[in-house]
Amino acid sequence: MSGIRPTGFLHLGNYFGAVRNYVRMQEEFECYFMVADLHSLTTHPDTKELKTNVHRVLSENIACGLDPDRVALFCQSHVYETAELYLYLNMLAYKGELEKTVTFKDKVRQHPENVNAGLLTYPVLQTADIILHRASYVPVGKDQEQHLEMARTFANRFNHRYGDVFPEPQAFNYGDELVKVPSLDGAGKMSKSENQYATLYLSDNDKLIMDKVKKAKTDSGPTEPNSPKPEIIQNVFSLMKLVSGQDVIDKFETDYNNCTIRYGDMKKQLGEDMVKFIGPIREKAESIRNNPAYLKEVMEKGAEKARKSAAATMELVREAIGLNYF
Ligand code: AMP
Numbered sequence: 001m002s003g004i005r006p007t008g009f010l011h012l013g014n015y016f017g018a019v020r021n022y023v024r025m026q027e028e029f030e031c032y033f034m035v036a037d038l039h040s041l042t043t044h045p046d047t048k049e050l051k052t053n054v055h056r057v058l059s060e061n062i063a064c065g066l067d068p069d070r071v072a073l074f075c076q077s078h079v080y081e082t083a084e085l086y087l088y089l090n091m092l093a094y095k096g097e098l099e100k101t102v103t104f105k106d107k108v109r110q111h112p113e114n115v116n117a118g119l120l121t122y123p124v125l126q127t128a129d130i131i132l133h134r135a136s137y138v139p140v141g142k143d144q145e146q147h148l149e150m151a152r153t154f155a156n157r158f159n160h161r162y163g164d165v166f167p168e169p170q171a172f173n174y175g176d177e178l179v180k181v182p183s184l185d186g187a188g189k190m191s192k193s194e195n196q197y198a199t200l201y202l203s204d205n206d207k208l209i210m211d212k213v214k215k216a217k218t219d220s221g222p223t224e225p226n227s228p229k230p231e232i233i234q235n236v237f238s239l240m241k242l243v244s245g246q247d248v249i250d251k252f253e254t255d256y257n258n259c260t261i262r263y264g265d266m267k268k269q270l271g272e273d274m275v276k277f278i279g280p281i282r283e284k285a286e287s288i289r290n291n292p293a294y295l296k297e298v299m300e301k302g303a304e305k306a307r308k309s310a311a312a313t314m315e316l317v318r319e320a321i322g323l324n325y326f
Contacts, residue, residue, distance in 0.1 A: 001135035001169075003036035003076065003126075006053035007044050008192035009201040010060040012278075013181035016242055017141025021174055023065040025139060031071040032133045032306055033061065038076045039125060042118040043107060055295055056285075060202050062298070063285035072309070074302030076129065081310035085128040085317060086121075092157045093124045102146055127151040130169045131158075133309045137172035142180040143189065145171055162320040165313075182239070184216040186232035203282050206275045213271035218263040226257045236263070240270050243277040 002022060004014055022033050035057045037050065044050075054075060066073060076082060098104065098120050108115050118125070130138055130151050138148055148171040155166040171178055183190045185198035192199075200212060216239075217232045229237065233256075240249055248269060255261035288294065318324060 001032040001034075001130050001133050001137075002139045003034040003039070003129060004057055004061070005036045005040045005192070006050060006057045007040045008053065009203050010057060011181075011190045011192065011202065012200045012239075012242065013141060013179075013190035014192075015064060015202065015281075016181050017143075017179045018139055019061060019064045019066070021139035021172065022061070022071075024174055025137070025172075026067060026071045029137065032074070032135065032309065033066060033071055034074050034076045034079075034129065034302075034306070036076050036129070038082070039122065042116065042122055043111065043114070045114070055289055055292065056203075058295055058298060059285045059288035060281070062288050063202075063281045068298045068301060072302050072305035073298055074306040075299055078299065078303035079132070079306045079310050081307065081314045082125070082128050082132055084314060085132050086125050088317065088321060089124045089128055089154050089158065090121055092154055092161065093121065095120075097150070097153075098123065101150070103143075123147050123150040124154065127154045127169075131155050131166045132313055133306070134165075134167055134313055135169055136167045138169050139172045140178065141189075142178040145178060158320075162322075165316050165320050181242070182235040184212055184235075184239075186217040186235060200274060200278065202278055202285065204278060205282070206279060209274050209278060210268075210271040213267050213274060216267055216270075218267070221261055221263065222256060222259050225259055229256070236266065236270065240266070240273070244270065244273040248273070 002018060004010065004018060010019070022031065025031050035054050037054055040050070040053075041047075058073065061073065062068060101123055104120060104122065107119055126147050127150065131154075138144075138151070140148065148169065151169050155168060159166055173179060181190050182188070183195050183198035184200070185195060187195070187198070190199040197212060197215070200209060204212070216236055218236060219230060219232065237249070237252070237256075240252065252261060252266050252269075255266075
């Protein structure tokens, strides 16, 4: 089970941190993937763009290879049971632990004018999303590690207080560790809204991709053979590893170690490989987005599957809590 907020355009971080794993998981597991529209209300109260963004996230997920016939691909707000479970879990979450969450502190800093209770209890809603389907594996990027830890805490607390209902959810990635796709300006990670020129979106056109990669931060190059790579250079190599062939990576590694590397050439190659990777996804997503009847069908089918699973869990939850008076 996992979700992505419809707060803007999907980017390479969303792809390599999350969606790539979704696509592989659909072959092996019973999967629930949602557009986290309720979560987006905590930071984006203006809903003018919401419908467009929901359609966009759905289209991009499908264009990346998610098969709506195979998985439950749905909108969070279509599964009303989420709100009920969120309410019960809120009685099990303490103000102190919620205030310590790193993402909460970041958001308070970014938007001091909108520190709402939903923002504080974001990890509780996220736990409800996950355990509503009694999910074990949650494919997410590295930035979600702490939220998953909290989801385990809340699920365990529920089990301890009311009896075993939920498995322990854990963050999941097919590689060795959770992924963080760095931004092109060497400052932090790619993100939907914070640093648009340093983030590669799955909707960027070829020229924009080439321009952004060209402007990626580099330095004047190594002066000693086999020197360790500074972080900004490591970031460019990390991005190359995501989309380029092994021969290309090996060539630039050798050039780096021999101090003959030309970052202009490296970024040109990286830009071209990014264009090859992103182009087909962008085109497919565009054609899906232009078919609202199909998207409606996807959302209806997804909501039906998700609500079936949610209803079964909520029977167990109400019984365990003791809300059975007849
Ligand atoms: P969000 O865009 O915050 O709704 O995140 C959706 C999914 O993408 C989550 O699983 C995140 O962990 C993942 N994600 C977002 N940005 C990155 C990034 N730069 N690198 C890796 N994963 C990311």
